[in-house]
Ligand SMILES: Nc1ncnc2c1ncn2[C@@H]1O[C@H](COP(=O)(O)OP(=O)(O)O)[C@@H](O)[C@H]1O
């Protein structure tokens with residue numbers, strides 16, 4: 001459960017089960033002020049989408065691919081959505097905020113730095129942003145982000161805006177900024193939620209329960225109290241296997257609860273797991289595969305343009 005002090009915005013990631021039910025107020029270790037411990041109700045679709053700020057035609061769209069769970073297809077989706085938008089003709093910046101640095105690997109590139117070096121001013125924006133493909137640029141993640149997290153933690157004030165302040169001056173050069181995130185809640189994930197205004201949440205029909213999605217949405221609500229213009233825009237089922245009953249059941253439940261956010265599922269497809277090992281996007285590795293077809297459909301949905309790739 002993510003708690004944010006309403007006075008100083010310090011974040012606490014607390015295991016819900018460890019809080020005695022009698023506790024109604026908590027004291028912030030950072031600023032010393034007390035605030036009520038409120039159980040976040042599971043947000044309704046209206047709660048999570050009503051805040052969305054529809055970008056103007058010339059405004060850069062900032063999309064975060066987020067959910068606290070790992071292994072659900074965040075990186076696969078970030079890379080292929082970004083690449084698909086670029087192939088469709090948009091200028092795209094892909095930002096990797098995970099210490100694993102998988103986005104560079106998936107694109108088969110080795111930038112000499114990325115987000116950390118941009119924020120530390122070790123590299124200029126021109127040096128930190130790596131041109132990975134035609135119209136597709138990468139601001140890489142990787143191990144150095146661990147130091148960046150400590151830097152954010154040490155800031156007395158405004159730590160949650162560190163990424164935003166670094167990306168804002170660059171973003172007008174792009175039509176889309178797509179941000180890949182790490183599993184769990186860490187200072188960088190919170191930073192991403194203070195930067196993007198649209199969230200795409202992959203839900204693996206293979207490994208996830210609906211509970212994982214509901215937990216994520218509760219934490220998102222906690223952020224939305226402090227930042228009004230971030231909203232859940234898309235729920236993307238991944239690793240869909242029609243033959244598996246559990247997949248169908250989860251899908252039906254998501255449709256019932258969050259129907260209008262639901263995107264057409266990405267099917268289980270072996271080429272999607274093989275493509276990164278050759279440093280290729282699914283459109284390069286297996287353009288005729290169901291994986292490529294499904295991600296093209298996602299690109300059409302996100303760009304709101306049915307004619308793309310036809
Ligand atoms: N639709 C899919 N079909 C088959 N394998 C997939 C699919 N989507 C992702 N994978 C594989 O599942 C694993 C986890 O995906 P990944 O995108 O790295 O998740 P995350 O970034 O959420 O940890 C990776 O090995 C990836 O190649």
Ligand SMILES: [Mg+2]
Pocket residue numbers: 074075076098102181182
């Ligand atoms: Mg990942």
